[in-house]
Amino acid sequence: MKHANNLLNRKISKFLFFVGITLSFAIPFTLYSSLNRIIYHVPEYNSPNNNVIYAIDECSYKNGELKVFGWATPVDGYGSVLVFANLDGKTISLRTSVMDRPDVSKEFKKGDQYNRAGFKSSLKIGKGIEKIIISIQITRKDKTYVVQHECK
CATH class of the missing domain: 1.20.5 (Single alpha-helices involved in coiled-coils or other helix-helix interfaces)
Incomplete structure (x- = not known):
């Protein structure tokens, strides 16, 4: 037993x-x-882009990972930011985090109006992508803007 x-x-x-x-x-x-899943999505907008200021500080694609770092804001103050990437004709949503950018407010002499305009996005997308176009969708109040940047 x-x-x-x-x-x-x-x-x-x-x-x-x-x-x-x-x-x-x-x-x-x-x-x-x-x-790290890929979400296919097309950014939408309802306002002209002439009310937006932005800059891409880094757009890199190495070892299958896409990284985008910069800032974007409507002239009247920051809004929520989503970043998308068109990869050889397919648009996907990137993970995006808000970043403090007091340097942007300081540059435009706007107090702290643009301090939260920064963003950082990344996603493992695999290798072999030929053309990458970044779309930044900014929403403030009832207006949505989209600006684009080609990664090189």
């Missing part, structure tokens, strides 16, 4: 070990995949 219990405990231990190993790979892989 003691030998049977010992054998059962070993089988349960091995089973739990393999379940633990499987979960330790499955959970991070699932999280990584969900955060």
Whole structure:
């Protein structure tokens, strides 16, 4: 009886070990995949772009990863920013974070009006992309603007 219990405990231990190993790979892989998925989307706008100021400080595509860093804002103050990339004819949405850019407000002598105009976007898009056009969608109040920049 003691030998049977010992054998059962070993089988349960091995089973739990393999379940633990499987979960330790499955959970991070699932999280990584969900955060790095490609979302196809076309930016929309309802206002002319002559009310927008912007600059792209970096647009790089290396080892299958696209990175875009810069700032964009309507003249009357910053709005929410989304960044898209047209990759050889397919438009996708990039993960975008807001960045403080007090240098923009200082340059235009606007107090702190443009301090939150900065953005940083990135996504692993794979290799072999020939042409990348970045679209920056800026929304402030009921107006939406889109400006474009070709990555070279």
